[in-house]
Amino acid sequence: MCDLSNKRNSYSLSGKTALVTGAGRGIGQAISVVLAGAGADLALCDLEKSWLDETAELVRGAGRRAECFAMNVADWQSVSSGVESVIGTMGRIDVLVNNAGITKDSLLVRMTEEAWDEVLSVNLKGTFAVTRAVAKHMMKQKSGAIVNIASIIGLIGNFGQCNYAASKGGVIAFTKSAARELASRNVRVNEIAPGFIETRMTGQLTEDVRSRMLEAIPMKKFGTPQNVAEVVLFLACEASAYMTGQVLTVSGGMVM
Numbered sequence: 001m002c003d004l005s006n007k008r009n010s011y012s013l014s015g016k017t018a019l020v021t022g023a024g025r026g027i028g029q030a031i032s033v034v035l036a037g038a039g040a041d042l043a044l045c046d047l048e049k050s051w052l053d054e055t056a057e058l059v060r061g062a063g064r065r066a067e068c069f070a071m072n073v074a075d076w077q078s079v080s081s082g083v084e085s086v087i088g089t090m091g092r093i094d095v096l097v098n099n100a101g102i103t104k105d106s107l108l109v110r111m112t113e114e115a116w117d118e119v120l121s122v123n124l125k126g127t128f129a130v131t132r133a134v135a136k137h138m139m140k141q142k143s144g145a146i147v148n149i150a151s152i153i154g155l156i157g158n159f160g161q162c163n164y165a166a167s168k169g170g171v172i173a174f175t176k177s178a179a180r181e182l183a184s185r186n187v188r189v190n191e192i193a194p195g196f197i198e199t200r201m202t203g204q205l206t207e208d209v210r211s212r213m214l215e216a217i218p219m220k221k222f223g224t225p226q227n228v229a230e231v232v233l234f235l236a237c238e239a240s241a242y243m244t245g246q247v248l249t250v251s252g253g254m255v256m
């Protein structure tokens with residue numbers, strides 16, 4: 001039977017704790033603030049604890065608890081001790097958002113081994129490492145929602161981004177496999193593939209590249225971190241209770 005009483009807010013994260021990686025700025029900051037607005041307490045993670053001050057202030061401004069943790073997602077030891085500290089401090093993790101990510105662009109024939117390894121380590125291995133550490137707790141809890149931030153580049157590829165595309169395509173495949181493994185424990189794993197979102201990552205592009213990208217976007221505008229964060233909330237809460245292993249693109253129609 002459909003519950004039409006409308007008394008239950010399925011977009012609420014009241015009483016839940018969310019861990020967001022790369023929460024210091026850009027999309028990670030917006031995600032943290034939107035989840036706090038829905039009632040979640042936040043475990044904020046980034047390379048340096050002090051980079052999280054601004055996000056923590058915004059989360060506390062929304063009336064929620066914010067605790068900051070230094071965690072390098074590309075470093076196995078840093079992830080396992082970081083997740084243990086989060087559990088020790090917050091008591092539980094209900095929502096994990098694997099948002100930390102980097103680019104190191106160059107054309108294929110000029111791409112160095114370091115540029116390949118660095119991007120794959122942060123974007124793909126980092127997503128695996130944090131998910132592995134958090135999934136153990138969620139499986140014991142018999143509940144959890146994991147949202148991975150991939151990219152449309154992982155679906156369609158891009159000039160100068162072989163490493164980034166491979167890492168994000170890997171995140172998409174990883175998400176589907178993890179979703180299959182964790183589904184019976186009531187842990188859902190989904191992902192978002194954002195298109196062109198206005199942040200520091202895209203701020204480095206030349207005007208020429210920006211105007212060419214704009215041409216390719218049916219909605220004729222770039223996205224905002226808030227646009228991505230609202231969809232993260234949907235995948236993190238009860239509103240998407242029967243969804244797992246899905247990739248949602250947030251790209252103004254650039255990928256359909």
Ligand SMILES: NC(=O)c1ccc[n+]([C@@H]2O[C@H](COP(=O)([O-])OP(=O)(O)OC[C@H]3O[C@@H](n4cnc5c(N)ncnc54)[C@H](O)[C@@H]3O)[C@@H](O)[C@H]2O)c1
Pocket residue numbers: 021022023024025026027028045046047071072073074099100101102122126149150151152193194195196197198199200201202
């Ligand atoms: N901006 C876009 O247009 C766009 C599009 C598609 C996907 N994305 C993805 O969204 C996510 C966030 O991107 P953004 O634009 O906000 O980038 P950003 O560079 O503004 O922020 C990235 C955050 O991740 C942190 N970080 C980097 N390496 C880390 C590591 N090893 N361990 C922990 N934290 C680390 C940074 O310190 C920073 O706070 C990334 O995964 C990115 O690939 C962005």
